[in-house]
Amino acid sequence: xxxxxxxxxxxxxxxxxxPRKIYSFQDYPQSDSIKxxxxxxxxxxxxxxxxxxxxxxxRMGMAGTENPYLNFPTLSARYRDRKNNKSSTFIxxxxxxxxxxxxxxxxxxxxxxxxxxxxxxxxxxxxxxxLNVNSINKINNPIIxxxxxxxxxxxxxxxxxxxxxxxxxxxxAFGIDSLFSYxxxxxxxxxxIGTNHESTSxxxxxxxxxxxxxxxxxxxxxHQLNDFLKCSIGxxxxxxxxxxxxxxxxxxxxDHCYISKNFNNEINxxxxxxxxxxxxxxxxxxxxxxxxxxxSDEQLKLDEIKRKExxxxxxxxxxxxxxxxLQLKQKDFEYYSKIKDSFSTMSKREIIDTIRESGFDxxxxxxxYLLNLEKSLKKAKLLETDDDDDNDDDENNKYDFSxxxxxxxxxxxxxxxxxxxxxxxxxxxDSKLRARKEKEEAIKEAxxxxxxxIEFRLNNLESWINNKRQLLDSVVKxxxxxxxxxxxxxxxxxxxxxxxxxxxxxxxxxxxIDLPINNKRRHQxxxxxxxxxxxxxxxxxxxxxxxxxxxxxDEELSAEEQEEIYLLEKQLLEFDPNFTINDTQERQFxxxxxxxxxxxxxxxxxxxxxxxxxxxxxxxxxxxxxPEIMFQPSITGxxxxxxxxxxxxxxxxxxxQELGFSGDISDSNNIKEIFNDIFITGGCALFxxxxxxxxxxxxxxxxxxxxxxVRLAKDPILDAWKGMSKWGYNDFTNNGSKGFWTKxxxxxxxxxxxxxxxFGCINLK
Amino acid sequence: xDKETALNNYIKIFSTSEKFKNPRRTIKKVRYKGARLVMNxxxxxxxxxxxxxxxxxxxxxxxxxxxxxxxxxxxxxxxIRTYCDVTGLPTNYKSPHNQIRYYNxxxxxxxxxxxxxxxxxxxSLRGANVILK
Numbered sequence: 001x002x003x004x005x006x007x008x009x010x011x012x013x014x015x016x017x018x019p020r021k022i023y024s025f026q027d028y029p030q031s032d033s034i035k036x037x038x039x040x041x042x043x044x045x046x047x048x049x050x051x052x053x054x055x056x057x058x059r060m061g062m063a064g065t066e067n068p069y070l071n072f073p074t075l076s077a078r079y080r081d082r083k084n085n086k087s088s089t090f091i092x093x094x095x096x097x098x099x100x101x102x103x104x105x106x107x108x109x110x111x112x113x114x115x116x117x118x119x120x121x122x123x124x125x126x127x128x129x130x131l132n133v134n135s136i137n138k139i140n141n142p143i144i145x146x147x148x149x150x151x152x153x154x155x156x157x158x159x160x161x162x163x164x165x166x167x168x169x170x171x172x173a174f175g176i177d178s179l180f181s182y183x184x185x186x187x188x189x190x191x192x193i194g195t196n197h198e199s200t201s202x203x204x205x206x207x208x209x210x211x212x213x214x215x216x217x218x219x220x221x222x223h224q225l226n227d228f229l230k231c232s233i234g235x236x237x238x239x240x241x242x243x244x245x246x247x248x249x250x251x252x253x254x255d256h257c258y259i260s261k262n263f264n265n266e267i268n269x270x271x272x273x274x275x276x277x278x279x280x281x282x283x284x285x286x287x288x289x290x291x292x293x294x295x296s297d298e299q300l301k302l303d304e305i306k307r308k309e310x311x312x313x314x315x316x317x318x319x320x321x322x323x324x325x326l327q328l329k330q331k332d333f334e335y336y337s338k339i340k341d342s343f344s345t346m347s348k349r350e351i352i353d354t355i356r357e358s359g360f361d362x363x364x365x366x367x368x369y370l371l372n373l374e375k376s377l378k379k380a381k382l383l384e385t386d387d388d389d390d391n392d393d394d395e396n397n398k399y400d401f402s403x404x405x406x407x408x409x410x411x412x413x414x415x416x417x418x419x420x421x422x423x424x425x426x427x428x429x430d431s432k433l434r435a436r437k438e439k440e441e442a443i444k445e446a447x448x449x450x451x452x453x454i455e456f457r458l459n460n461l462e463s464w465i466n467n468k469r470q471l472l473d474s475v476v477k478x479x480x481x482x483x484x485x486x487x488x489x490x491x492x493x494x495x496x497x498x499x500x501x502x503x504x505x506x507x508x509x510x511x512x513i514d515l516p517i518n519n520k521r522r523h524q525x526x527x528x529x530x531x532x533x534x535x536x537x538x539x540x541x542x543x544x545x546x547x548x549x550x551x552x553x554d555e556e557l558s559a560e561e562q563e564e565i566y567l568l569e570k571q572l573l574e575f576d577p578n579f580t581i582n583d584t585q586e587r588q589f590x591x592x593x594x595x596x597x598x599x600x601x602x603x604x605x606x607x608x609x610x611x612x613x614x615x616x617x618x619x620x621x622x623x624x625x626x627p628e629i630m631f632q633p634s635i636t637g638x639x640x641x642x643x644x645x646x647x648x649x650x651x652x653x654x655x656x657q658e659l660g661f662s663g664d665i666s667d668s669n670n671i672k673e674i675f676n677d678i679f680i681t682g683g684c685a686l687f688x689x690x691x692x693x694x695x696x697x698x699x700x701x702x703x704x705x706x707x708x709x710v711r712l713a714k715d716p717i718l719d720a721w722k723g724m725s726k727w728g729y730n731d732f733t734n735n736g737s738k739g740f741w742t743k744x745x746x747x748x749x750x751x752x753x754x755x756x757x758x759f760g761c762i763n764l765k
Numbered sequence: 766x767d768k769e770t771a772l773n774n775y776i777k778i779f780s781t782s783e784k785f786k787n788p789r790r791t792i793k794k795v796r797y798k799g800a801r802l803v804m805n806x807x808x809x810x811x812x813x814x815x816x817x818x819x820x821x822x823x824x825x826x827x828x829x830x831x832x833x834x835x836x837x838x839x840x841x842x843x844x845i846r847t848y849c850d851v852t853g854l855p856t857n858y859k860s861p862h863n864q865i866r867y868y869n870x871x872x873x874x875x876x877x878x879x880x881x882x883x884x885x886x887x888x889s890l891r892g893a894n895v896i897l898k
Contacts, residue, residue, distance in 0.1 A: 034775050088776040110800035125782035133785045150833045152807035168787040213831050216838040595871050599852045621853040634845045637892020641841040
């Protein structure tokens with residue numbers, strides 16, 4: 001708040017900006033009913049069932065149908081009904097039906113691998129139930145299932161076991177989803193860029209035959225992008241009031257991220273104001289707004305009165321206490337004065353005894369003590385009379401000072417006493433008057449300086465401006481130096497903090513060495529505990545040591561400097577034609593010049609009192625940075641080449657090598673065919689600009705006489721399942737199920753010798 | 766239909782899934798294996814396979830086998846571009862005391878005053894954090 005104390009008002013020059021559009025987070029879908037088990041699935045025995053068991057979604061349906069009958073998130077949650085003592089597992093969208101179920105949801109995958117086989121079985125149970133499988137003790141349908149490229153043998157083993165032994169199916173075919181997607185899009189020869197949740201594979205394919213041995217896999221997929229964004233947002237907004245879940249993060253990427261057509265150029269400008277104006281995205285988390293109570297005028301007045309009463313009470317209490325102390329001191333003073341007066345009638349021996357009895361070392365000590373008492377009494381009385389400043393005029397008239405002019409010899413002892421009292425009062429009043437006069441003089445002096453300044457300005461504007469600017473510079477410099485010192489103190493080894501430690505050490509020491517001590521005063525002044533050696537505080541400069549060792553984050557000092565800067569700037573703004581609002585210190589810390597502000601808060605000012613703004617996050621650099629990870633895995637620290645580089649290597653080096661072709665690649669028909677069908681599929685293909693980015697990138701490394709073509713899958717997400725369905729149906733009805741591995745083969749050979757069906761189900765032996 | 770009956774209905778139907786499963790199957794006990802374990806097992810299987818081949822045919826060079834590990838993309842041969850760890854803007858500056866990359870003076874102020882631990886979190890985003898074992 002103190003930062004805003006001295007603020008030039010910029011409101012006038014701020015242009016009117018339209019409010020930013022505010023997006024909301026997409027939370028897990030709500031489900032208000034459990035998916036009913038219907039009879040409309042077209043299920044028939046002996047027709048293949050296609051299952052695309054993805055990391056995020058499971059798609060399932062009868063082969064030959066257009067769209068998958070089932071399409072649900074790959075989630076399972078165990079649930080226990082305590083009332084009826086029954087337990088069950090909820091799958092897919094049904095997980096969201098109840099919050100207790102939702103809390104247990106799990107994905108059966110760990111990375112790319114299927115790991116929780118119980119959950120896999122439950123998910124399959126659920127799907128078959130929805131499909132209306134009606135055979136008893138077995139499932140009479142061949143299965144088409146997806147697997148990862150060059151999958152570990154145990155994965156295939158477990159899946160085959162599950163299908164052949166638990167469900168007793170007649171035959172199974174495995175394949176890679178991006179190849180099925182390519183099949184669905186009628187490809188024959190080309191280069192497939194298949195993105196999925198955990199990895200991206202670059203697969204060349206020639207005459208429907210995937211060249212698996214020159215295929216490469218980059219370990220970057222949607223999941224890695226999610227993770228990166230999640231961590232970045234966590235670090236960007238460490239105090240964000242709500243926790244973002246995976247679903248929300250995933251949707252942030254889906255809805256707001258895009259591939260930059262020219263990343264190196266765009267990232268350089270991604271925090272420019274006009275870029276942000278166009279591209280910054282504000283997303284607000286839901287929250288319950290707390291409305292501040294508006295106090296009425298009456299209430300405010302009442303509060304004020306109460307406050308004043310409280311202050312008065314405290315002041316009265318303090319006054320009473322002071323008076324008590326004063327009386328005590330007065331008594332002491334009188335008592336010891338009496339003792340001192342009695343010395344005149346005593347012998348030397350008696351005097352010393354009396355002094356010792358009273359607890360003093362010698363007469364000097366007593367005198368010193370009395371002197372101190374008298375001083376503090378005077379001071380206290382002055383304060384006392386200061387309090388009732390208002391009524392001191394009539395105080396003057398209250399006393400009759402005429403007695404002071406009479407010589408003491410003419411007075412009675414009572415009158416002498418009265419005279420002494422009055423003299424004390426008079427000196428008090430006199431000193432008060434003097435103080436007031438001094439104050440008035442100071443004001444007058446200030447006014448004079450002001451007048452002189454104005455005169456100076458009117459006479460010689462140029463040197464006035466120079467003068468003021470120099471002053472401003474010196475204050476700014478002082479402030480900078482102070483802040484620098486403060487920073488240095490943060491480092492234990494810096495010179496500044498070493499000096500500070502030295503000071504503290506010498507303060508703790510009995511005989512200070514470094515302290516500035518005025519020797520002349522050393523023996524004159526007494527201290528509170530009457531220790532002649534301890535003279536700390538006798539010199540006012542001594543106290544500055546506390547300022548030195550307390551570190552420099554002195555808010556008072558900072559505010560003082562700020563006020564000084566503000567006043568100087570105000571004058572310059574008014575009279576110096578060359579000093580504009582942009583030259584002010586405040587303007588230089590303006591949000592429009594702050595990279596960090598723009599990164600965190602977008603192209604508008606930030607109000608940290610606004611509940612809405614506290615619940616907002618901004619996406620700007622991330623929008624292009626997140627998808628760029630696919631092209632530069634080094635951003636997340638993965639030591640692999642990006643998509644472009646792998647594609648380049650595959651097209652220009654691995655492919656000609658594999659085909660045994662050397663020479664100009666434009667001469668090979670096979671290679672030309674592949675160049676002409678570069679195919680992008682999978683979830684990440686949905687990023688805007690993927691196609692054009694690939695086109696520019698490939699153009700940059702291919703010889704100019706080579707033509708090529710980049711295309712996207714028609715439906716990057718569902719085409720894998722559709723391809724499965726189409727191929728399964730064709731192979732089953734027209735090709736005698738040659739691509740399937742039958743139960744008999746499984747029993748005789750195991751799965752080690754599984755044949756290649758053209759979909760990347762390679763021999764793992 | 767209220768929630769309870771809906772849940773009960775579901776539980777009832779879900780429990781009928783036994784009907785299309787083989788009743789004579791053996792049910793395995795261990796049903797969970799982490800991805801890392803799966804990968805280790807696969808690696809062991811492949812080395813075993815290679816050793817067996819060597820024993821059988823000592824003169825034949827090992828076969829070119831496509832495996833999960835062999836198809837991993839190689840490291841990049843191009844110079845790595847570096848970006849500010851705080852803002853994501855391209856930069857070449859690196860803080861000398863905690864290795865965090867920063868874009869400009871303003872970002873450096875943040876980097877300098879970063880509490881220890883936070884800098885490691887930033888570094889872990891690009892896998893450059895110190896891992897104590």
